[in-house]
Amino acid sequence: MKKKIFGVVTLCATLLLGACGTGNNAGTGNDGGTETTSTSNVAEENEGLDFPVSTSNEAELIDGGTLxxxxVMDTQFQGLFQWEFYQDSYDRDFLEPSHxxxxxxxxxxxxxxxxxxxLVLDEENKTATITLRDELKWSDGVDVTAEDVIFxxxxxxxxxxxxxxYDNNFTNIIGMEAYNAGESDTISGITAISDKVVQIEYKEVHPGMMQQGGGVYHSALAKHTFDGIEVKDMESSDPVRKNPIGFGPYVMSNIVPGESVEYLPNEYYYGEEPALDKLVFRAVPSASINEALLAKHYDMAIKMPTDTFDxxxxxxxxxxxxxxxxxxxYIGFNLGTWDEESGSVDYDPESKMANKQxxxxxxxxxxxxxxxxxxxxxxxxxxxxxxxPVFGSLHDTTIEGYALNTDKANQLLDDAGYLDVDGDGFREDPNGDPLTINFASMSGGETAQPLADYYLQQWQEVGLNVEYTTGRLIDFQAFYDRLKNDDPEIDVYQAAWGTGSDPSPTSLWGPNSAFNYTRYESEENTRLLAAIDSNASFDEAKRKEAFDAWQAYAFEEAFAFPTLYRNQILPISDRVANFSWAYDVDHNPWAAVGVTAEERE
Structure with missing residues (x-):
């Protein structure tokens, strides 16, 4: 077949000749997870990779100091500084020392x-009981109570x-749907047993509810700070944007919107007293982070681009x-819209990308x-x-996934009736009408543009006329705004998911998940997801079977397909000590971190 290739892609001289260098795409989460961001030892999870997960500096900490x-981000952070409102992994990074x-x-x-x-999960009675620490306080000194959890x-x-x-995890609570519909002023299935104990009744319980972020919500919200603020106004309110409080080791003391956050020790922290006098987090563009580290401006760099690791x-x-x-x-396809009224996806079997071939x-x-x-x-x-694969045995290693196979791609398109009718090098749709596919991807980093160009080149190699939505790459925040609002100019997109700690895919790909940006839904998909989250899956073998069945189905339907599994690198100054990057630490890592010298060298 005759092909049209974007001239600009020749700067890559094809991908295989070298690294044209994408950026540090981040994505949201279900939180557990986010529009992106394992366990303790990287070498165990990644063949050929062997990085420590904790600092090796064993020198004595100095008293105080500033970290x-x-x-690293090529956009401004949104500054939604409560777990209930944050939407992307950048805000999550800023939240972790204080919330x-x-x-x-x-x-x-x-x-x-x-x-x-x-947490105690009672499978028989379908309840979860949350018991707060007696000494747990907000950073303003007010006790954290059952009322804050319920709030x-x-x-x-x-x-x-x-x-x-608001998703299946919440509608699974007895009385939640009536509360959401305005039929009740309270959620009947949530009860304060005492000042420090909350019991929640569920329609169903499942093994994912014992995962962090897997069904039992993981946060409390300081009710007294939102006094007089309507729910519709909370996202833009001061307790979210200007003076948020949490119960972490530090408190946000100075927020420069979109640029930086300073933190001071939380004098009411329930754990060990924080070691530092101050923390400063600052947004730094990917293009200047290497220079900033060489100049020793920072002690560590979160979300360091892996495309420039060398x-x-x-x-x-x-x-x-x-x-x-x-x-x-992953690459996702626009297959429908979000129905606000029903709180569910509205799959369109006649959409441009509805043909799975x-x-x-x-x-x-x-x-x-x-x-x-x-x-x-x-x-x-x-x-x-x-x-x-970070989820161990629940990842199905028997599925080989989609590897480069141009002949198979061409055959699939031929069989599905996507043929080049007029001989211009591009395929028409099965009705013989011109087919233009609009592709959206995020800007940021050195490789974002050449990688996106490579995708266009490869799709054009098999005769598909794929063009950029808006004619160019899109800023991170604007990109996700377009996805959330079902921009009709997006047919296919590249994005990333932070999965959180619950391997269940329901909150990302379920029919009631606002994060399901593909807007794909089917009876079989819903059935398979339900099996993962069912009582039967308390049996380990049945849970594995359910996960495998859904992965095979998702591979076949290809409403989205994973492109890359990711590893993170964290440059950290030699003067930093007592910092662990493991997922299973028994404390907030920011509580223990300190420095062993006054200056970086």
Missing amino acids: EVAV EYLFLKNDDFMIVDGGPAD SYEVIGHADYTGIR TYKDMDGYQMLGRPEQSYT LRQAMAYAIDNDAIGERFYHGLRSRGTTLIP
Whole structure:
């Protein structure tokens, strides 16, 4: 078939000749998760990767000191500083020193005792009981109570809630739907047993509810700080944007919107007294982070681009920590819209991308093995299923996924009736009408443009006329706004998911998930997701069987396909001590971190 190739893609001289260098795409989450961001030892999860997960500096901490942290991002952070309202992994990074989750988790991401609260799940009676620490206080000194836990549910479940966390996990609570519909002023299934104990009644309980972020909401919200503020106005209110409080080791003391946050120790913290006098988090563009580290401006750099790893891996004065991400990059297809009234996706079987052979062909046209190696120096690898391998045995290793197979892509398109009728090098749709596919991807980093160009080139190689939505890459915030609002100019898009700690895909790909940006829905998809989240899945073998069945179905339907599994690198100054990047630490890592010298060297 005659092909049209974007001239600009020749700057890559094809992907295989070298790393044209994408950026540090981040994505949202279900929180557990986010529009992106494993366990304790990276080497265990990633063949050929061997990075420590904790600092090796064992020198004595100095008294106090200031730790300066770069958050690498090519956009301004939104500044939604409460768990109930944040939407992306950038805000999550800024939240972590000051806002803890209620529960701790182990290396399987299962909730364990010992954190701000403990959880007991009663399978027989279908209840969850949350017991707060007696000494747990907000950073303004007010006790954290059962009323604050319930307030989180009342805000998220309210009809005027403007956030993105109202999903199946909340509608599963007895009385929640009546409360959301305005038929009740309270949620009948949530009861304060005492000042520090809350009991929640569910329609169904499932094993994912013992995962962090897996069904039992992980936060409390300081009700007294929202006095007089209507739910519809909370997202823009001072307790979210200007003076948020939490119960983490630090408190946000100075917020420069979109730029930086300063933190001071929380004098009411329930745990060990924080070691530092001050923390400073600052947004730093990816183009200038290497120079900033060389100049020793920062003690660590969160979300360091992996596409430029070879330029900083041996940087003097820094140790490199590493871990697999609870995330993946994916290509998704626009297959419908979001129905606000019903709170569910409205799948359109007549949409432009509804033919699964078209979607499969686009997946087979991409060489993700080469992308991971050449663009990311082996720090990313080809994705095979929508359950990343960080979740251990629940990831189905028997599914090989979509690897480059141009012949198969062409055959799929031919069989589906996508033929080049007029001989211009591009295929028409099965009705013989011109077919233009609009592709959206995020800007940011050195490789965002050449990688996106590569996708266009590969799709054009198999005769598909794919063009950029808006004619160019889109800023992170604007990109996700377009997805959330079902922009009709987007047919296919590249994005990333932070999965959170619950491997269940329901909150990302379920029919009632606002995060399901593909807007795909089917009876079979819903049935398979329900099996994962069913009582039967308390049996480990049945749970594995249910996960495998859904992964096979998702691979076949290709409403989205994973492109890359991701690993993170954290440059951290040699003067930093007592910092662990493990997912299963038994404390907030920001509580223990300190420095052993006054200056970075």
